[in-house]
Amino acid sequence: MTTTDMSFAKHEADKLFQRKRLIGFGIPAVIVIYLAYIFFAFDLPGLAGRANLENAVTLASDSWSHKVHVARDNRTGEVQYAVEGERKGRYPQGQRPDWVTGDEIITIDLGADHIVRYLPDNRTEIEIPGFPLITAQAEGRNLTTNLPDDLPGWISASNRRVGITTAQGRITLTGARTEVFNYFPGWELFWFTLDSPYYGHGLGAILFGAQIDPERANISGAVSDWWNNAMWRHKDVAWAIGETILMAFLGTMGAALIALPLAFLAARRFSPVMLLRAATRRLFDFVRGVDALIWTVVLARAFGPGPLTGALAILITDTGTFGKIFSEALENVDQKQFEGVASTGAKPLQRYRFGVIPQVVPVLLAQILYFLESNTRSATIIGAITGGGIGLMLTQAIQTQKDWEEVAYYIVLIVIMVMLMDWFSGWLRSKLIGR
Amino acid sequence: MTDATIDVARQSVDTIQDSYIAQVQRRRLYGGLTLLIFVVLMVSGFHIADERNAGGFWEGLHQIGDYPADVLSEAWQKRAELPGLIAKYFPALVETINIAAVSTLLGAIGGLFLSLLGTRGLARWPRLTPVFRRTSDIMRAVPEIVIALVLIFVVGGGPVPAMIAIAIHTAGALGKMFSEVAENADLKPVEGLASTGATWSQRMLLGVLPQVAPNYVSYALLRFEINIRASAILGFVGAGGIGYELRNAMGWGQGRYDDAAAIFILLFGTIVFFDQLSSRFRNRLTGGLGQ
Structure with a gap:
C-alpha cells in the first residue's frame, strides 16, 4: 500500500468519525432543543399556577375512603x-x-x-x-x-x-x-345499600346462616340486592363493560370480514386489473386516514349515541388497516401451493380456499386478535365521545367531581378488562395457530 | 400365507382410512361449530348493540351521507373562506402534532429503559426483571383517556394531560415491543464489553443499542402515527389541540360546518402525510420488517 492510499484511507476514516460524532452529539442536542421548545409552547412554567393541588388531595383521599x-x-x-x-x-x-x-x-x-x-x-x-x-x-x-x-x-x-x-x-x-x-377507609355500601336487609351481614352469615329476609332465600336475595345496588350500580357497570367489549368485538370482526375479500382486490397477485387495485388501495388509505375520531362524529349524527355507533366507527377505520395488512400478507403468499392445488383440477374458488387461505390464516388471525385487544382500549375512548359503555360512565363520574371512589372503581375495572382481553387474545392465538 | 398378509394389510388400510375420515369429519364438525358460534355471537351482538343504541341501524343507514353532505355543501359555498379557516386552525394542529411527538419521544425513552431492564440477559438487576415487565404491562393496559381525564381535573385542560397520558401508554406499549427485539439481540458484543470492564450503561449503549436501533426507531415511528390519532381524540375530551377545536365547532348549535370541514381536511391531511412519511422511513430502516 502506498502512502497516498494510506492518507486517503485515513482521511476517509476521519470523515466517518466526524460524521459519527456529529450524529452522537447532534441527535441529543436536537432532542434537548425540541424539549425546550415544548417546555415553553405547552406553558409548563405556568402549569404550577394552574394546577389545583386541593383537587389532587380530594382525589387521592376520596378514591380509597368514604x-x-x-x-x-x-x-x-x-x-x-x-x-x-x-x-x-x-x-x-x-x-x-x-x-x-x-x-x-x-x-x-x-x-x-x-x-x-x-x-x-x-x-x-x-x-x-x-x-x-x-x-x-x-x-x-x-x-x-x-x-x-x-x-x-x-x-x-x-x-x-x-x-x-x-x-x-x-x-x-x-x-x-x-x-x-x-x-x-374503604368503599362503603359496595355490597349492599343501607335499605337492604343484608347490610352488615358477613359472607358466612349469608351463605350458611339463618334466613335473613323472610321472603327470599339468602343467596338469591343477596345477589339480587348486590346486583341492583343503587349506589354502585353493579348492573349498569356490567352492562357498560359488556357494551365496550361488544363494540371492540363487532368492530374488529366486522372489519376483518369486509377487509378480507377487498384485500384480494388490492393484492397484485390476485387482481390483474391495475385500476381496480389502485382504487381499492386508495379506499383503504382513505378510511384509515379519516380516523376513528371523525368517523365517530359523522356516525353519531346518523345513528345517535350508543354502542352501535362506536362499533361502526371501529369497523370502518379498521377495514382500512386490515385491508392494508391483509393485502400485504396476500402478496407474500407462496405461489407453489396455489399451483399445486390448481394442478389437481381445482376450480378457482377451491384454489383460493386450499391454496391461499391456509397460508395467510395464521398472519390474519394474529393481527385480528391483536387488534381485538387494542380496540378494547379504543372502544373505551370512543364510548366517551359517542356515549356508550364504560368510557361514558367514567367521563360522567369524573365530570360530577365528587364520586372519586366510583372513578377509582371504574379505572380498576377498565384496567382489568383490558388485561383480560390481552390475556384472552394471547390464549386464543396460541390455541388457534400454536405459538 | 400371502393371502393372510394381504388381508391384514387391507384391514390396516381400511382402519387408517376409516380413522382418517372420522378425523376429517370431526375437524369439519369442530370447524362448523366454531363458525356457528361465531355467527351467533356476531348476529346477537349486533342486535344487542342495535337495541341499546339511540338510533337504529336501518333507520340511520340512509342518513349516513347527510352530515358529510351538509358539511361539504356548506364548505363549498364558503370555499373562499376555507384557506383562512385552515390557517386559523393550523396552530391547534401543530399542538396536536407536538403532543404526539413529545409523548412518543418520552414514551420511547421510558420504553427503552423498561425493555432493557426487563429483558433476561441484559437486565441491570436480573431479579427485578418481572417487576419491570409487569410495570410495562400495566402501563400498556391503562387507556390514555383514563389518565388524561384525571389529570385534566388536577392540572386543568391543555396539552400537558394528553402528553403525559399518551407518554405513559406509549412507554408500556413500546417497552413490550422493544423487549421482543432486545431478546433476539446478539449477546457476544455485550460479553466482550463486559470483559473489558464496561459498566452496564456502556454495555447497553455500545453493545446492544447499535444492534436494535433500526427496529426501535421503526417501532417508535409506528407509534408516532398511532399517537397523532390518539392526541386528536384526547383533544375531543378536553385536552387541547385540533380535537378540542373540532368539539367546539361541532357543539356550536347546529355546528359550524365550514369550521368542521377545515378541521376535517387538516386532520385527514396530517394523518395521511405522516403515515406515508413514516412508512417510507420504516421501509428504509428495516427493509419492510417491523410492521
Missing part, C-alpha cells in the same frame, strides 16, 4: 345521616351510625377526642384537643362564633361560613346548615 355526612338543617332542626351525602346512601328513619349519640343534644364523636355537639336552638359546640371550645350560633343567614381573630390555617371563618378541617373529619357551618363529615 365519608358519612351528619347534616342539620337549621330551619327545620332535622338531622340527616347519609353516606357520601347521597340520597341513595341515607340511613333509614330511626337508624344512625353508632358514633352519634343523644336525642336532645346530638353528640358526634369523630375520634381522638374531637367531639361535635348539636345543641338545641341551632347552637353548635366543637371540642378539639389543644384548642379552646368553639361555640357557634346560627341565626337566619348569619353565624356568630366565639372564634378569635387570628385563626390557625385549618380554620376558615367569616360571618357567613365557617370551615374546620381536622385529621379526624371536616366540619362546615353556615346559617342554613351545619354539617360534619366523618371519614372512613
